[in-house]
Structures are given as C-alpha cells and as structure tokens.
Amino acid sequence: MKFASLFVSSWIVFSHQHAHTVAASSSVGTGGLRKDIDVNRKLQQTTSGKACISWDEFDFPNNANDAYCEVDNIYEKAIMIIEGNNCKRKKVRNKVMWLTETNNIRAAKGVLVNECLEFIGTDPGPSPGPPPAPTPVGGPPSDVACTTLEGLNFRTIGECSNRNVKNRVEEKMKANGCDHNYNTEISLLFDNTDTDEAKTEITDRCKREFGCVVNFNLNGCDYNAIMDAVDRRLRNCPHGIEEELQAMTNTGSIDGAKNFLRGICDEVFDNVDTSSYTDIDSRFDNTFMNNYTAGKGFLNDETGNFQGGQRKNPATPASLSAGESINDFYEDDADSTILTNDGFGNFDSCENQAYMCCFGRDRQSNDNNGNCARNDCEDADPGDNSNLCFTEPSNTPYHGQTENDIHCHGLAWAEDENDLISLFKMNNFFYVSMYDHMYTRGYVESAVRDSPDDIPMCACIEDMPKVSRADCTQVDVDLPVSFTRDSNGNLVATAGNVQVDFNACQGRDFDDGNRANNDLASYAVKLVYQDRMSPDTRDRIFETLLGYAKPNNNENEQVCQDAYNNLS
Numbered sequence: 290m291k292f293a294s295l296f297v298s299s300w301i302v303f304s305h306q307h308a309h310t311v312a313a314s315s316s317v318g319t320g321g322l323r324k325d326i327d328v329n330r331k332l333q334q335t336t337s338g339k340a341c342i343s344w345d346e347f348d349f350p351n352n353a354n355d356a357y358c359e360v361d362n363i364y365e366k367a368i369m370i371i372e373g374n375n376c377k378r379k380k381v382r383n384k385v386m387w388l389t390e391t392n393n394i395r396a397a398k399g400v401l402v403n404e405c406l407e408f409i410g411t412d413p414g415p416s417p418g419p420p421p422a423p424t425p426v427g428g429p430p431s432d433v434a435c436t437t438l439e440g441l442n443f444r445t446i447g448e449c450s451n452r453n454v455k456n457r458v459e460e461k462m463k464a465n466g467c468d469h470n471y472n473t474e475i476s477l478l479f480d481n482t483d484t485d486e487a488k489t490e491i492t493d494r495c496k497r498e499f500g501c502v503v504n505f506n507l508n509g510c511d512y513n514a515i516m517d518a519v520d521r522r523l524r525n526c527p528h529g530i531e532e533e534l535q536a537m538t539n540t541g542s543i544d545g546a547k548n549f550l551r552g553i554c555d556e557v558f559d560n561v562d563t564s565s566y567t568d569i570d571s572r573f574d575n576t577f578m579n580n581y582t583a584g585k586g587f588l589n590d591e592t593g594n595f596q597g598g599q600r601k602n603p604a605t606p607a608s609l610s611a612g613e614s615i616n617d618f619y620e621d622d623a624d625s626t627i628l629t630n631d632g633f634g635n636f637d638s639c640e641n642q643a644y645m646c647c648f649g650r651d652r653q654s655n656d657n658n659g660n661c662a663r664n665d666c667e668d669a670d671p672g673d674n675s676n677l678c679f680t681e682p683s684n685t686p687y688h689g690q691t692e693n694d695i696h697c698h699g700l701a702w703a704e705d706e707n708d709l710i711s712l713f714k715m716n717n718f719f720y721v722s723m724y725d726h727m728y729t730r731g732y733v734e735s736a737v738r739d740s741p742d743d744i745p746m747c748a749c750i751e752d753m754p755k756v757s758r759a760d761c762t763q764v765d766v767d768l769p770v771s772f773t774r775d776s777n778g779n780l781v782a783t784a785g786n787v788q789v790d791f792n793a794c795q796g797r798d799f800d801d802g803n804r805a806n807n808d809l810a811s812y813a814v815k816l817v818y819q820d821r822m823s824p825d826t827r828d829r830i831f832e833t834l835l836g837y838a839k840p841n842n843n844e845n846e847q848v849c850q851d852a853y854n855n856l857s
Contacts, residue, residue: 341376341384342367349408358405360398360433361440364465367401382466394466395433434477435467438494444539444778448503449495451488458491493527500536501526504773509766510554510782511707512547513820518772537780550780554707557770557784564626566633569719570614578633581722584649584735584746587611588727592652592666595728599654602666615728619720624789628715636715639749641829642822644714645699645759645809646722646747647675649738653731659696661731671696671732678755678835678849680742684856687737688849695736697759698726699750699809701794701830703821709766710821713789717764720791722747725762750833755852757836757845761794761809799838810837 347366350357357363367385376384382394389400441461446453459471467474475487502522507514519537520530528536531543538549566573573581580586588611593604595612604612622628630636636644651659651669661669673694677687698721702711710717726732735746736754744754769785796811797804797818805811813830814837816822831837835852836845 341374342370342388344388344404346370347405349405358402358409359437359440360402360435361437361461361465363401363405364398394468395435398435398465399433434474435465435469436461436474436478438478441495443495443498445776446495446499446778447774449492449499449501451492454492454495496527497532497536499778500533500774501528502533502537504771507770507772509707509709509712509768510557510770510784511703511705511709512550512554513705513708515550515772537774537778539777539779551707553780553782557782558627558707558712560784561768561787562626563629564618564622565629565631566719567631568622569618569723570611572611575631575633582634582745582747584733584738584744589650589733589746592661594653594655594731599663599666601664612728615723619724619728623716623719623724625787626716627712627787628719630715634718634747635749635752636718639751641749641751641826642704642816643699643701643750643809643813643830644718644747645697645750645753645833646726647677647695647697647736647753647756647759648726648732648734648746649693649695649736650734651731652733656730658730659732660694670694671730674698674758674760674843676757676836676844676846676849677736678757679853679856680737680740680744680754683741684853685741686849686853688846688853693737695756696726696732697736697756699759699761700763701761701809701812701816701822703816704823704826705821708821709768710764713764713766716789717762717791718747720764721762725791750830753833755833755835755849757848758834758840758842759809760807761796761812762791763794763812765790765792796840798840805840808840810834811840 347363347370364385367388368381371381371384382397385401386392386394386397389397389404391397391400436458441457443449443454443457446457455471458474462471462474472484472487475491476482476484479487479490481487481490501524502519505518505522507518516530516534519533523530523533526533531546534546534550535541535543538546540546540549566578577586581588587605587607591605591608592602593599593608595604595608595615597604597609634644648671651661651671652666653659654661654663654666659669659671670693673696675695675697677695679686679688700714700717700721702708702714702717705711733746735744736756737744742754745752767788767790771783771785772780773783775781793807794809794812795804795806795815796808796813797815798811799814802814802818805814810831813822813827817824817827836842836848839845839848
C-alpha cells in the first residue's frame with residue numbers, strides 16, 4: 290500500500306487549502322488508509338470541479354494483469370472518463386494532474402500507473418516519495434517516458450527511415466500529452482543520455498520489429514531466390530538474413546518464414562494461367578499419354594508426315610489432326626501457361642529430377658532430320674546422337690553398333706518445386722517429346738523394339754536404359770514478380786505476364802567446369818553449381834548417362850563396353 294501512504298501525506302498539504310480536518314489520517318494505521326483515501330476522493334469531488342474525474346470512476350478490475358496498467362492504456366482510460374463527464378478534452382492534462390496532486394503530466398502518469406498496480410495487487414516498486422515541487426520553465430526533464438516501445442507498433446510503419454521513426458514517436462507523444470521533445474523521449478525510452486546512441490537504438494528497434502527491406506523484384510518466386518535478393522539488400526541492418534525473413538513474414542522461426550514464403554509463391558502461381566494435355570487435344574488423356582511415353586499408340590505406330598504431303602506413306606487423319614493440335618498449342622499456349630500433368634508418365638515419382646526420351650524410329654520425311662526419305666521411310670532411323678549400352682534386368686548388351694541409330698534427349702529441373710524450371714517442366718516435356726522431336730522431326734518409338742526388357746520411349750531417367758549421353762533442352766522463363774509490404778508489415782507479391790522460351794541447355798563440363806551445352810549430364814552439373822540439385826542426385830543421373838565425363842561425344846562406345854564388363 291505504498292501509494293496510499295503517498296496519497297495521504299499529499300492530502301495533508303491539500304487539506305490546508307480547504308476547511309476540512311483530515312490531518313489525523315496521517316497517523317491512522319495501514320488498515321484505515323483505504324478508508325481515508327475514499328474520504329479524500331469524496332472531498333475532492335465535492336469541493337472542486339477542477340478534476341472532473343474521480344478515482345472511483347476508474348473501476349480497476351481485480352483480476353487484471355500488469356499490462357492493464359501500462360501507461361498508454363491507463364492514461365487513455367482517464368481521457369475517456371473526462372470526456373464521458375462532458376469536460377473539455379483540451380484541459381485533460383490539468384484535470385489528471387489535479388486528480389493525482391502533481392504539477393506535471395509525467396509525474397501524473399506515474400501516479401496513475403502506481404495506483405492501478407496497487408489496486409490489482411502488484412507491487413508498483415519503491416514509493417516515488419512526495420509530489421515534486423513545482424519546477425521553473427526549462428527545468429530538468431522528468432524521468433518517465435511518455436511512450437512505450439510496444440505501443441509504438443513499428444510493424445505498421447512502412448519503412449524504418451529516420452523520418453518515419455521520428456514521426457511515429459512524436460505522434461504517440463502528442464496523443465499521450467507529452468510536453469518534452471523527441472530527443473528527450475528516446476533517451477528516456479532507452480535510459481541513454483547520449484542522443485545519437487538513442488537514435489540508433491530506436492531505429493534498430495524498428496528494424497528488428499519491421500525489418501530492413503521494404504520491396505524488391507524477382508523473376509519467379511521461390512525461397513532461395515527470395516533469400517538471395519533480401520540478403521543482397523541487408524545494408525546497415527542490425528541482424529542477418531534469417532532474422533530479416535522472420536521480420537518480413539512476422540513469424541517466430543526460420544521454418545515459419547519458409548512456410549509463409551512458400552504460401553506467397555503458391556498464390557503467385559495460382560494467378561498464372563494453366564493448361565493440360567487434354568487442352569492440347571481432347572484425346573491426350575492419361576491413358577493415351579501413358580501409351581505415348583511407352584512408345585505405343587497411333588502417334589508412334591504410324592508412318593507419315595504430321596504436316597501432310599507424303600504420298601507413299603500418307604499420314605492418317607488421326608495423325609494429321611493430332612499434329613495440327615500440337616502445333617497450335619505450341620504457337621498459342623506453350624509459352625504463356627503452366628502446363629500441368631494429371632498423373633501420366635510417373636513424373637511425380639521421378640527421384641532424380643530428370644526425364645529422358647530415347648527414340649528409335651523416324652516416321653517423317655523431308656524435314657532434314659533422320660533418314661526417312663519420301664519414297665523410303667520403312668524402318669527409318671532418327672539422327673544418331675547416343676549409344677545404347679545395355680538393357681536391364683536381362684543385361685542384354687547393345688554396344689559395338691549392335692543397335693540401330695538412336696536419338697536421346699532429356700530435361701532436368703530443380704529440387705524446389707517453385708523454381709521456374711520445375712514449375713514449367715511439363716511445358717519442357719511437351720516441347721522435347723511432342724513438338725520438337727515428333728511433330729518437327731518425326732522421331733517416335735522406343736530405342737529398341739525387340740529387347741527382352743520393357744524399354745519405354747520416355748520415362749524418369751532412373752527408369753531408362755544405360756546410354757552414353759543425351760541432348761538437353763532448358764526452359765528460360767520470364768515471370769516478373771514484385772514484392773512489397775502490406776499495411777500490417779507482411780510481405781506480399783504480385784506477378785506480371787509469363788513468357789517461356791525453349792533453348793539448348795547451358796551446362797558445365799564435369800571435369801573442368803567449362804561450358805558444355807546441349808548435354809543433359811552437363812546441365813545436371815550446372816544445377817549443382819547453382820544449388821538447385823544435390824551432388825547425390827547428379828551422381829544418380831550419371832548412373833544412366835554413363836559418358837557424362839565426355840559430353841557431346843556421340844560415338845562413345847567404349848564407356849558402354851567398360852560398364853558392361855564391370856557387371857557381375
């Protein structure tokens with residue numbers, strides 16, 4: 290009951306100014322202090338209209354916690370009481386000072402807080418002693434800050450510039466009736482008389498709560514790209530990249546920040562137009578496409594040009610209409626939508642982030658690819674770019690030119706499913722298999738048709754036979770995404786229009802790191818350099834592409850011979 294003692298001793302001074310005998314209350318025991326305070330309140334209410342507020346009107350709750358007595362909260366309650374009593378707000382400070390028997394607003398706020406803490410049963414700390422004597426204008430500042438760090442709510446500040454921080458503090462000071470300046474306030478907040486240090490501390494506090502980075506732009510939206518972009522912008526920031534990502538997402542852990550950012554990216558991609566294989570052609574459902582990747586169905590079995598014009602082996606209406614659908618999709622939607630997969634080809638179960646096709650026949654003439662001629666297209670071969678080593682599980686060997694010419698071509702993507710080369714991998718597969726090789730060149734069917742093993746035309750790379758190498762296509766995607774902060778300080782993203790280009794892979798030689806283009810194994814090497822694929826995944830790809838150390842060597846029969854000899 291330390292405040293009660295302060296109040297009673299203060300009231301003795303007050304009693305000399307009015308004809309009321311209350312001095313005896315100073316000698317009353319502790320049990321009678323509350324009663325005397327109540328008497329004093331009534332005297333104050335009935336003898337003067339200056340306060341326009343009484344202690345009883347606060348109605349402090351018995352079950353409140355210390356946060357209830359925070360200075361901004363309790364002062365706001367006093368304002369509400371005074372306004373409710375139809376008093377003029379412009380004299381709020383005077384009325385609170387009259388109620389608390391203090392001569393400045395900072396001391397008055399301290400009394401309000403202590404009385405609140407006393408009532409709810411929390412020790413307010415050492416008694417501040419009797420009210421201070423009036424100080425002359427320009428005297429020393431009070432040791433009580435008008436604001437609190439929590440009450441400044443930097444989450445909504447928009448940017449932690451010095452001007453914004455100062456404006457936020459001064460707004461709160463004005464609302465709380467503070468009569469000292471900004472420099473004094475921040476010195477009191479941090480108990481630091483060095484104003485420059487206090488300014489640094491208040492700005493750093495803002496940056497820890499709101500973050501240091503306000504906005505940035507990216508191509509695409511994935512965690513690694515966001516982290517790199519933010520990290521490059523962390524100048525004069527009091528913390529590192531993980532703390533910054535947590536501040537930008539208002540999360541309490543780096544895992545929480547990752548989940549928040551993945552959610553942002555999912556929303557970005559949800560707003561990009563999508564397409565499916567049945568949008569290419571209504572016949573291209575999962576059953577049809579599974580037959581197609583196995584090297585079966587009319588697209589693989591027939592002979593003839595998809596563009597027409599072959600007299601000896603004319604394409605059927607089914608092939609001609611399919612070719613028209615494939616070309617139309619390439620022209621209209623392949624470069625501007627996310628092509629989805631409804632479940633064919635086991636794409637979702639690929640363990641090694643790569644897919645490969647190995648074609649064994651050319652069905653189309655007059656395209657300058659393969660050896661299908663206008664008058665001789667029976668059992669024609671595609672352009673040779675690889676060597677079939679052996680097939681499993683029978684371990685049937687094909688090295689030494691025992692197989693016909695084959696043509697292998699593949700694609701690879703990143704470990705992060707939101708990486709653009711992962712997101713658009715089905716666009717890439719459409720281009721590689723259906724447009725560039727089947728429609729444009731006429732390459733179809735699996736590498737060998739008489740193998741004792743079931744050899745698909747296209748599959749996850751771990752399900753394909755051992756070969757020396759494969760060509761490679763990469764997608765280059767332009768998807769501009771702008772990142773900024775919303776009114777609550779959280780990161781948000783907005784995407785522009787998408788543009789997809791299909792190009793030969795830009796890879797790196799496994800041995801020396803030099804450029805090695807249009808080679809699937811070398812592209813996997815580059816993805817490891819870019820931290821988009823693990824070395825273990827790359828090495829498992831090498832278990833199928835046995836000639837990885839000699840990219841673009843189309844005649845590497847020796848690597849097949851050595852691998853077969855090492856079988857036990």
